[in-house]
Amino acid sequence: MRDEEWGMGNVIYLFFMRAGTIIINNNQIILIHRFWQGREYFVLPGGKVEDGETVEGAAIREAKEETSLDVILGNKFCEFYNEFDKRQNIFFLVTKFSGEVKLGGPEAERNSEDDKFILEWHNFEDIKNLKIVPIELKEKLLKFFVK
Numbered sequence: 001m002r003d004e005e006w007g008m009g010n011v012i013y014l015f016f017m018r019a020g021t022i023i024i025n026n027n028q029i030i031l032i033h034r035f036w037q038g039r040e041y042f043v044l045p046g047g048k049v050e051d052g053e054t055v056e057g058a059a060i061r062e063a064k065e066e067t068s069l070d071v072i073l074g075n076k077f078c079e080f081y082n083e084f085d086k087r088q089n090i091f092f093l094v095t096k097f098s099g100e101v102k103l104g105g106p107e108a109e110r111n112s113e114d115d116k117f118i119l120e121w122h123n124f125e126d127i128k129n130l131k132i133v134p135i136e137l138k139e140k141l142l143k144f145f146v147k
Contacts, residue, residue, distance in 0.1 A: 016087040019058035020046025022077050022141075023069065023094045028121040029145070030067060030101065031132070035116035041131045042120075044091065059092050065105030067119060072096040077144070082134045091137065 022044060023030045031042040045066040049058040056073055063071045074095035081088050107117045122130065124145040132138035 016085075017049040017055060017058075018046055018082075018085075018087045018089045019049050019055045019062060020044045020089065020091040020137075021059050021063045021071060021073070021094050022091055023063065023067065023071065023097060025097075025121070028123055029127070029141070031120055031122055031130070032066065032107075033116075033118040033120050036114075041133050042122075043133060044137065046089075046091065048087075055090050056092065059090075063094070063097075066103065066107055066117075067099075068102040068104045069097045069099045078137070078140045080134075080136045080140075082136060084134060089134065089137065 029044075031044060034041050034043060045063045046059065047062040047066075049055055050061075053061070059073060060071055063069055071094045074093040077091045077093045079088065079090045101119055101121075103111060103117055103119050111117050127138065127141050127146055130138075132141065
């Protein structure tokens with residue numbers, strides 16, 4: 001699945017998709033702690049579905065790029081439209097993974113004091129107090145993992 005284009009008159013609307021993963025180990029979830037443009041927040045591994053790529057393929061690629069892990073996807077965890085970044089978001093549970101957690105890909109290349117990416121494992125209970133974006137994802141994580 002890839003981005004969709006709709007032409008309406010002289011305006012073209014692009015529908016961007018973001019594929020992400022929920023990687024869990026010993027009741028902890030991996031998050032990317034971000035510091036960017038004076039903001040501090042957390043995201044899950046994921047990114048744009050490239051042209052000609054499946055959503056599942058993008059989720060696997062992004063997990064590898066951002067965490068250096070080889071992942072096997074399980075069921076789709078959630079899907080929602082994020083009004084802030086105008087993207088359809090699809091997240092998958094990871095059933096198995098191998099490798100050593102290490103920041104890689106474009107994020108490792110861009111990693112600096114002004115644009116920081118830190119991979120962190122967090123207990124499920126931590127989710128309540130962390131600024132996880134998008135908020136729709138945080139709400140779904142809380143509902144599913146935090147009792």
